[in-house]
Amino acid sequence: MEQKVKTYWGVRIPMRDGVQVAADVYLPQGVALDVSSRGVTPNEETKASSAEPGRFQSGTDRVPAIVVRTPYGRNTDGHVDQGRYFAARGYALIVVDVRGRGDSEGTFVPYRGEGKDGYDTIEWVAAQPWCTGQVGTLGGSYLGRIQWLTALHKPPHLKAMIPIVSPSDPFVEWPTGTPDPMHVCWQFLTSDRMPQNINQVNWDEVYTHLPLITMDEAAGRKMPLWRELFDHCYLDEWWKEVCYQNRFDEIDLPVMHISGWYDDEQIGTPLNYAGMAKSAPSEEARRAGRLIMGPWGHNVNASTKVGALDFGPNALIDLRGRQLSFFDHWLKGEQNGVDEETPVSIFVMGKNEWRQEAEWPLARTKYTPMYFHSNGNANSRFGDGSLSPFQPDQECVDKYLYDPAHPVPFLTEPTSSQIGGPDDYSAVHRRDDVLVYSSEPLKDELEVTGPVKVELYAATSASDTDFMAQLHDVWPNGYAQRLCDGMVRVRFRKGMDQPELVEPGTIVRYEIDCWNTSHVFLPGHRIAVHITSSAFPKYDRNPNTDEPLGLTARFETAEQTVFHDAEHPSAIILPVIPGKAPNEQ
Numbered sequence: 175m176e177q178k179v180k181t182y183w184g185v186r187i188p189m190r191d192g193v194q195v196a197a198d199v200y201l202p203q204g205v206a207l208d209v210s211s212r213g214v215t216p217n218e219e220t221k222a223s224s225a226e227p228g229r230f231q232s233g234t235d236r237v238p239a240i241v242v243r244t245p246y247g248r249n250t251d252g253h254v255d256q257g258r259y260f261a262a263r264g265y266a267l268i269v270v271d272v273r274g275r276g277d278s279e280g281t282f283v284p285y286r287g288e289g290k291d292g293y294d295t296i297e298w299v300a301a302q303p304w305c306t307g308q309v310g311t312l313g314g315s316y317l318g319r320i321q322w323l324t325a326l327h328k329p330p331h332l333k334a335m336i337p338i339v340s341p342s343d344p345f346v347e348w349p350t351g352t353p354d355p356m357h358v359c360w361q362f363l364t365s366d367r368m369p370q371n372i373n374q375v376n377w378d379e380v381y382t383h384l385p386l387i388t389m390d391e392a393a394g395r396k397m398p399l400w401r402e403l404f405d406h407c408y409l410d411e412w413w414k415e416v417c418y419q420n421r422f423d424e425i426d427l428p429v430m431h432i433s434g435w436y437d438d439e440q441i442g443t444p445l446n447y448a449g450m451a452k453s454a455p456s457e458e459a460r461r462a463g464r465l466i467m468g469p470w471g472h473n474v475n476a477s478t479k480v481g482a483l484d485f486g487p488n489a490l491i492d493l494r495g496r497q498l499s500f501f502d503h504w505l506k507g508e509q510n511g512v513d514e515e516t517p518v519s520i521f522v523m524g525k526n527e528w529r530q531e532a533e534w535p536l537a538r539t540k541y542t543p544m545y546f547h548s549n550g551n552a553n554s555r556f557g558d559g560s561l562s563p564f565q566p567d568q569e570c571v572d573k574y575l576y577d578p579a580h581p582v583p584f585l586t587e588p589t590s591s592q593i594g595g596p597d598d599y600s601a602v603h604r605r606d607d608v609l610v611y612s613s614e615p616l617k618d619e620l621e622v623t624g625p626v627k628v629e630l631y632a633a634t635s636a637s638d639t640d641f642m643a644q645l646h647d648v649w650p651n652g653y654a655q656r657l658c659d660g661m662v663r664v665r666f667r668k669g670m671d672q673p674e675l676v677e678p679g680t681i682v683r684y685e686i687d688c689w690n691t692s693h694v695f696l697p698g699h700r701i702a703v704h705i706t707s708s709a710f711p712k713y714d715r716n717p718n719t720d721e722p723l724g725l726t727a728r729f730e731t732a733e734q735t736v737f738h739d740a741e742h743p744s745a746i747i748l749p750v751i752p753g754k755a756p757n758e759q
Contacts, residue, residue: 178203179261183249184277187270189294196277197295198248200257200267205237205304238308238505239266239299243292244317245275245282245364256312263498264506268299272320275367282364284316284399285323285416292324300331307331308505312497314338314432315439315472315591322418322446325425334504336497338432339472342442343417344409345670350640350663351407352724353400355381355711358389359589361397377588381711384727404724409671419445422453428462430500432493434470435523435658436480438593438712441689443467444625447518448534464500465518465534466493467692469526471592481595483655486526522623523596524647524694535624540752543629543745544701546611546738548572555603555654559611561701565743572736574607574706576639578715578729581708582608585656593712599646599654603704609736612648613701620695624749626658626688630705631742633682636718636732637675638665642709643686645746647693648700660688661713675720681737688746703746707734 182199185207189195199207240260242253248269257267273291274282292311300307309331311321318340325335341347348354358380363372375393383392387404390397406412418425419442429450433443447465454460468475469485478489503512516530544561546552550570552559559572582605585597603610628643644659662684665673676682695701708715718730738744 176262177264179258180205181257182207187295187298189273189280189291193273193278193280195270195273195279195291195295196248197268197270198253198257200261200269201304202235202237202261202264202266205235205266207302207304236304236306237264237266238310238501239268239305240310240312240501240505241268241270241292241296241299242311242313242317243270243272243288243295243320244313245272245284246316246369247271247276259494260498260501265501266299266305268295270295275364282367284364285320288320289323289327292320293327293329296324296329296332300329306505308333310334310336310501310505312336312338314474315341319418319442322425323416325427326418326421328424332427334428334430334501336430336432336500337446338474339434339437339439340431340442340446341439342445343419344413346419346441346445347439349661349666349670350713350716350723351666351670351673352386352714353403354713355386355389356586356588356593358393358397358400361390361400362393362395365395365397372589381588386714386724407723408666408673409669419449422446422449423455425450426455426459428459428500428504430464430466430497432466432474434468434472434474434480435521435691435693436469436471436592436595437474438472440467444534444690451517451533461517462504462513463517464515465520466496467520467690469521469523471595473592480592481597483596485521485523488527489521491528520623520692522621522692522694524619524621524696535749536751538751539624539749542748542750543743544613544703544748546703546736546744548611548738552609552611552736553606554608555600555610555612557610559609561611561613561703561746565740566738567740569739572609572738574609574734575731576607576707576718576734577731578708578717581710581715582642582706584709584712586712588711594656596655596657599644599656599704600648600652603654603702605706607706609705611703611705615650615698615700616695617697619697620701621693621751622657622695622748623692623751625690626749627747628660628686628688628703628705629743629745629747630684630686631681631737631744632684633679633735633737634664634676634718634732635678635734636664636730637678637720638663638716639718639732639734640664640707640713640716641684641686641734642704642706642713643688643746644704644709645688645691646702646704647695648702650698654702657693658688658691659709660686661709662686663716681742683742701748705736707732
């Protein structure tokens with residue numbers, strides 16, 4: 175039964191160092207606090223029973239709580255709607271401006287200290303007389319990742335999490351060693367206490383600025399963090415402080431993971447689900463995880479469309495209802511069947527239908543190589559590049575020139591948090607600096623669901639360069655739908671913590687993670703892979719020099735060679751799903 179809601183604006187929550195953060199508290203009617211209340215000063219040893227309470231109205235019921243911490247402003251329409259929804263259903267929802275943002279004191283330093291502040295916030299909430307001591311967390315993107323950082327500090331009263339479109343560890347999403355050019359737009363947005371107007375800047379012009387390290391000045395605002403990132407262009411201790419994906423064995427919590435196939439940060443969500451299912455310290459936490467992957471972008475479950483493609487009426491679900499049921503079970507103890515659900519829900523594109531699965535990746539996956547072939551002219555979609563399941567024998571190499579002054583575009587809006595979608599790359603495939611390998615038109619349906627990888631044998635005339643791979647569904651009308659992609663920066667071929675330049679001309683085997691998709695190629699469609707050396711502005715342009723990253727304004731042109739013969743069988747490894755799942759709906 176829905177209840178009336180009371181909102182308390184601007185409640186102050188003290189952190190352990192005396193900084194106070196601002197929160198809006200949404201409570202069911204009758205579960206009320208005096209707006210003059212003051213909280214406790216928590217620390218790593220704080221317990222709800224020993225914490226000093228604020229002054230609250232007496233005689234009220236206690237409710238579980240959901241904490242949302244944001245750098246984007248706590249009183250947006252979305253948070254107000256969220257607060258009213260959960261409070262009307264028997265929860266306290268607390269939306270907090272993170273340190274240094276909005277009305278909160280202190281200095282905003284992205285991700286640094288978020289774990290401690292998250293701990294202190296949760297324990298303050300749990301200590302209040304209106305709270306049962308059962309606390310969950312909720313939020314997407316930055317709001318998702320800081321839930322993981324909080325969980326590593328093990329607040330005693332944190333009982334469940336729902337991170338949405340949660341970013342991965344830094345160099346999983348920044349495999350270039352440098353922030354992508356579009357990150358300067360995010361830093362501009364968050365460079366003062368309130369969100370800044372990013373529409374006042376010509377970002378297309380800013381993204382072409384060199385050297386990268388002064389791109390903030392090109393945007394018209396000095397950003398110390400932007401500069402600092404270039405002091406840490408490999409995985410060092412500074413970065414490891416804010417990594418979480420190798421520490422799932424420390425997180426003993428039920429987690430609902432949510433993302434979309436076209437969210438550029440979906441990289442993290444399937445990895446996190448699989449990591450928790452394997453490594454969480456208790457059987458309950460390993461079994462309690464839930465994964466929901468829809469046909470969505472960064473703004474999940476908001477539209478049936480991503481870009482130009484409409485995924486149909488099945489694309490939208492009662493996602494908030496799923497979140498509510500998850501919290502009802504883990505925070506209220508309701509026996510509502512959540513613990514007995516099939517854990518993985520995926521939307522299979524192409525067929526445009528939902529399916530329930532028992533695990534991720536799917537146990538019945540057949541990892542199937544599709545090998546690159548050509549007579550030495552795979553340049554553009556008009557060339558002779560092909561894909562087949564047959565290994566190559568003696569074949570010619572394919573070559574192209576990579577000129578960073580004329581990069582291959584990655585199709586996206588310059589200020590959008592939605593980086594790319596199911597865009598049509600047929601025009602991009604007209605370029606001679608893009609190698610295109612395509613299958614024959616398929617006679618039968620082919621489902622590809624899971625992680626996609628390219629094994630590329632290549633050489634370069636440079637001591638450092640990039641190789642990009644992208645998977646496409648080419649429709650009978652020529653529309654080249656992007657499905658997923660990935661890249662490798664040559665100097666990081668041995669790992670993001672082991673930068674090493676390459677000897678020009680050396681043939682090297684590169685593994686390129688293209689991350690995840692779930693898609694059925696329909697009869698008459700072709701599978702296509704493109705190989706090139708830029709995807710701008712998703713990634714910065716590699717200047718093809720051996721100079722320190724981000725500091726050069728000098729470009730060199732590199733000659734790239736791709737091998738596909740018996741000794742160098744370049745291929746894309748597709749996660750093929752044979753037949754239908756037993757529980758397909």
